[in-house]
Amino acid sequence: MTEECDSETMTVETVFPGGKARNEGAAMLSFSLSPCFIENEQIRFLSYVRIFERGVIMSVNELLSQYGEQYLQALLTTWKLTALAFSAAFVVGILVTVMRVSPIRPLRAAGELYVQIFRNIPGASLLMFLVYALPYLSIVWSYFLCVLIASFLIPAAFCSEYLMSGINTIDVGQIEAARSIGMTFSQTIRKVVIPQALRSSVLPLTSLMVATMLTTALASQVPMRPYDLTGLVAHINTHAVGGVTAFFISAVLYCLTAVVIGRVGNWIDKKVRILR
């Protein structure tokens, strides 16, 4: 069986096999997923260890001079994924929330079901399904799109949870007060409910954005180019001896992004926070 395996089609970035086979149709998939994959992994892994033992660990300068441009691209890719995924999560989260508070029962149930599925499904499970299972239904999306979809479907469920608790912080009396001055249902929602729910969700949404960024590391699980920050570390460490340095550069870039998001969130929150 081992001979049948084309070991060149497998690199460690495509830890999950079938990446290439995916494009060549479903028939290839079964082959690339055969048990030989596991043996192959081990052989490959041993060879990495050998490379590592031979090499030296690079300095930051050395690493950046060689991979600087790729790091920049990786950072931009992570940012792009985060921004797109967060925006989509926000929109979907609002839609799901509208469904969950609607007076129409099936819509409520569907919204609830969405939240329970996507706040509980592991990111890897979802991504693998999108990338490797959907082609069996003749639905083939690009790797980038698959990563993007996985990284917004999950945060959207959490977004809806935060918006729901934002709605529940609103004093019922204020809704009655709006009614009593003759505001219609839609005016009450637009002028009283949504502004207050959004304002009290700024901080949870800030941490949601950081969580979304962490979710986009899923990109390292498919052969997506350009690499994201996590994928690049895996790439560098399989082709050269980036070691701790490569890891730390990515880690620091993630952390800095998280800090910036947190700062901006705090700033917005201070501006719009509702005194109670």
Place this chain on the structure above:
Amino acid sequence: MEKDQNSSVKPVPVIELRHVDKHFGQLHVLKDINLQVKKGEVVVVIGPSGSGKSTLCRTMNRLEPIDSGEILIDGEVIPEEGRELARLRAKVGMVFQSFNLFAHKTILDNVTMGPVEVLRKSKKEARQEAMELLKRVGVDSQASKVPAQLSGGQQQRVAIARSLAMHPKAILFDEPTSALDPEMIGEVLEVMTRLASEGMTMVVVTHEMNFARRVAHRVLFMDGGSILEENTPEEFFTNPRTQRARDFLNSIQNH
């Protein structure tokens, strides 16, 4: 009640309730309520807690739905839903026990919200008028603050201004001073007294007996979901007709 009159002869009452019934589950909270509030009249509703007086007040703005009967504002039946309901609600102001100012808006914006959104006035016009109203209730210096920065008494006066901004035919007060610290009750009652003397039609649910005695044209005593007694304040406080009203008055005097 024995007040069935021919409405074509008399002027149309601002608020009228006809055979209003309401249940909360098993509890019969309003039992066949009939009531007319005339223009310029101040009606004070008193009664023990759980008597249904607050519910009565809230049904007049249809914040609580009713099971049967009808409620008329200015001779028009309040419908169950829709734009017509909103339009009629705008004609009747409501002041709540817990103020219910919009927490995300400044004091000024709280007052202009109704005129701008519902009456479609220009922002400028609404603002000018709102400032005048705030001056009338004595909180114009706080216009740019948010509700949480104001004392309870100030917030309640803003809530009254918010109601007045809609030029209502009547204002309903649902225990407006019950959530206030004692030293702030006076300032709110003073504003209400002034409104009454200016001829505003008012329905006031309250425990402030002195206010009732001084300002009311008519006192309703409620217990167990019914209006047990309807009387002038002098008569009611000196010589109540029902035993339960006597008991109630005794219990608060002993307090």
Place this chain on the structure above:
Amino acid sequence: MSGKVMTAKDALYEPPGPRTKKKILIGTVLSLLSFAFLLALMIRRFYLTGQLDPKYWFFFGRLSTWRFIAKGLIGTVEAAFAAGAMAFAAGFAMMLGRIGKSRFLRFAATVLVDFTRGVPTLLFIYFFFLVVPQFGWKLSAFWKITLPVAISASGLVAEQLRSGVNAVPKGQREAALSIGMTDRQTFYRVIFPQAIRYVIPSLIAEMVIVFKDTTFAYVVNFPDLMQNAKVLISNYDALLSIYLVVAVIYILINYSLNRLSTKAEKLLSGKQKQGS
């Protein structure tokens, strides 16, 4: 005096009148029809692509399949509990650092907390999978998955514990000190036992994140549910059905953990009310 405690969610709509009732009925029928339509479309897709063929599903009737899935599940549970325990220990230490008197420790703990919360679990996994072996430190697959998952969760645990400690009323500490307890006794005998009760629900919810993160065990070849699923896939040449079932298993596990967390919350807050 409506006698009902309402949340804003319930108060959004007024009791419906006849017109609204009609609209809701129409909406209910329409939404049910469209959901049925979507479901039919999905089933049709499955049918057209041959995925409903019994050959993709028959093995779920076999005990051996479920035994194998259960084996993987045990691996998942083992990894998750080990990681959870380590995360708790590390989180506890970081929390002590953050509330402690030493300025340096406070700073170090804060940096650690932010670092572990700002870096994706996958990056930590690659660190232990690719970087650590470069130092000749040979870890088993078990540690390669549990250590990074634990590190990734520890910062959150630390923050949760800290918020629990902060939630204990100040008077408790003063009372303990006033009867002559030392700082140490006060913390371990009075403050922490109360704090832990506040945070048990969020700690259970935290286990959901840990469970989800162990899904990446396939990266390091640890035989968890996901990894065993892959073996099944190759054995039965059925990918879609197996990924679907595995995803549902994960969702059910995490759903029950979330339910447990909500129950614990209700139970504990009820107890606290009785106690006070």
